[in-house]
Amino acid sequence: MTDTVSFGYEDVAPGEKTRRVGGVFSSVASSYDIMNDAMSGGMHRLWKDRFVRRVKPREGEQILDMAGGTGDIAFRLAKSGASITVADINPAMLEVGIERAQKRGFDGLVWTEANAETLTFPDRFFDAYTIAFGIRNVTDIPAALREAHRVLRRGGRFFCLEFSTTLWPGFADVYDAYSHHLVPKLGKLLANDEDSYRYLIESIRRFPDMESFKGMIAEAGFTQTKVEPLLGGLVAIHSGWKI
Template sequence: MNETVSFGYRDVDADQKTGMVKGVFSSVAGKYDLMNDAMSAGAHRLWKDQFVRRVKPQMGEAILDMAGGTGDIAFRLHDRGAQVTVADINPEMLAVGMARAEKKALTGLVWSEQNAETLDFPDRQFDAYTIAFGIRNVTHIDRALAEAHRVLRFGGRFYCLEFSTTLWPGFADIYDAYSHHLVPKIGKLLANDADSYRYLVESIRRFPDMPTFEGMIRAAGFTQTKVEPILGGLVAIHSGWKA
């Protein structure tokens, strides 16, 4: 029997998911940043600022920003002097990021089409690895984590910003109702694509909870793992070190 994995609330053949996810982000690339603002009322900008503060990028250090397509995290890292490689499996998302960088007159960023599960980079190349709102979309999360560990130097830092499950009573019910009923409608209105945004909401529900995902990070070889919940765990910053 073929291996199956989640694609939103559906289970699909593992060898099909990567192409299906690429299709989603090809569809939404042009409106991705607009939709992030609409869905989070702009809060995603604050979450990303907080995330980069936790990364503490240093002048001249090499950072791989995986699933970094439109450049939101990379630009913040670059502003602090890091040498950033922006990697994404989706060329349309990378194209949006490169166009944004050109408008901002940002130079020195490296853009690379990459699958998080099979990176082309050599061992121990980067000082830090970041991934924001991307790891829940990979087919095999454990393989992506193993690759993150492989390409980091000893003492390198892993940071992941991802949606999770809020533990605040009441707020969870409100957010569930909002995300399931309103987000696809917003996607239809602003991007003419309700289905892609329905998948993005469903993918959050299928993602492991905070303790489970922290355990997966440890299993990949990282030490000193930590979880920082935001809004009770609606969003979480996960981190670990390569000893």
Template sequence: MTDTVSFGYEDVAPAEKTARVGEVFKSVASRYDLMNDAMSGGLHRVWKDVFVRRVKPRGGEHILDMAGGTGDIAFRMAPSGASITVADINPAMLEVGMGRAAKRGIDGLVWTEANAETLQFPYRFFDAYTIAFGIRNVTDIPAALREAHRVLKRGGRFYCLEFSTTLWPGFAEVYDAYSHHLVPKLGKALAGDADSYKYLVESIRRFPDMARFEAMIAEAGFVRTSVEPMLGGLVAIHSGWKI
């Protein structure tokens, strides 16, 4: 890993990014749906539904949902009968998720605090690894991808849902103006927190484009990598297989 990493538009020491990202998500944990609505215009629910359909969770499988603390992806996969471990580096996010699960009567999920870069799980343990809107906040993304590969069984599948860069002419400029100018204001008005929303917008701009991120997944050891863009690449589902 380099001496500095991006925290929004700033370049900071890796340890500083980890700490500051932790504070961002501690701040927004109780307003997670509000945050995602502001970032996506409410479309995150549709994208997550599509994402889980691509994962195709099945009964008897062991699935790791990384950076899934509030449970959005795990709740959608739970009816499949798969054994799902929800992991997140942020205890505040996990607390929100466990509370939501209790209110919805969703039992059987395993909740655990974990760092995507240094997972505590054994080699070749999971059938699938999912991460939705979390990879861009990881300090050392290549390390997290290598860990995802390590904990997957042979034949295991990797799925990542993340904001990217739309290639539609005109729409890119409209979304850029919306996200940079309106999202922080919405964060201030609705959640009293403009700075966290400002970081989240900037983190999208600093995240690798679809082709580069797909290459990073391949560099971690995955094969048959693919990318499914939505809204021209504003959001993309990346996937790969371990053989």
């Protein structure tokens, strides 16, 4: 791991990034889903539906949903009858998810505070590992990918949904202007937190492009790695298998 890592457009010490990211998500936890709707025009719901269809959860499977604190992915996965463990480093996000689960009647989910880089689960424990819009906030992404590989059984599958860089001519410029200028203002209006949403946008810009991240997944030990671009790569579904 390098001496510095990106926190938005800043380069900071690894421990500083972990601390600051924790502050961001503690700040936005209660308004996170409202802001997702505002930032994506509600499209994040469609992306998450498609993501879970790609995972193909099955009854009786053990699935780890990492960085899944608010439960959005876990609720979708749980409908299959799979056993879902929701892990998140941020207790405020977990509190939001647990409250939502109680209201929706999802009683069988397991909720645990965990760091993606240093999981305490045993080797070869899960059938699938999912992470949606969380990997770019991890301080040491290669370490998190290695941990994902470690906790998966042979034949286990890894799926990641994350913002990336759209390759559509013209659309990239429009989205860039929208995200940099309007999203922080929406954060101020809806969550009274402009700085946190400015970071979230900047973190997308600093995240590796689709092919680079696909290579990182392969370096962690996964095979048959694939990437499925959505909106030309504005969002991407990455996947791999442990054999």
